[in-house]
Amino acid sequence: MAGRAGRLTSGRRGSSTSWSSAPSGIASHTPAAVLRRRLAFLEAPSSLFHDPEGRPVTAEQEPDPFRRGMLLVARASGEAERAWLAETIAALDATPAPTAATER
Template sequence: MLRRRLAFLDAPSSFFYDADGRPVAAEQEDNPFRRGMLLVARASGAAERAWLAETITQLEGAGPAR
């Protein structure tokens, strides 16, 4: 499940999309409120990806549960 979540977070996505259906990056957004949402989501996603990667590594090294 952790690997599936990590793969989902690694896929390009956004709250907002341009006319061609591409995700809008925070740097492309003129609206300060939308830009804020994108920046907070980016930081949250980065923290979650780091936690997932660390946890997957720990669980792989732990071996079978006793």
């Protein structure tokens, strides 16, 4: 596993990017920063279905059992993802950043 930590493989064959290759002072591409952006996106209000007036419909309001099921599954999935993101961000924040000496 040595050498794989901190690397991403892009969709292009043989192409990879190192987190540490970002210019000094740019923290927007660190793993924790990427996860924070995802968490912010998931915390923004959204809905799969809307009523005729454009208001979001909750699972409790949805009479159709299949739509209600979709809403309940989406809610549970979102809660699980947000919990995982928060836990992973905390773990990444608690881990010291790699230095040039530790990446070799």
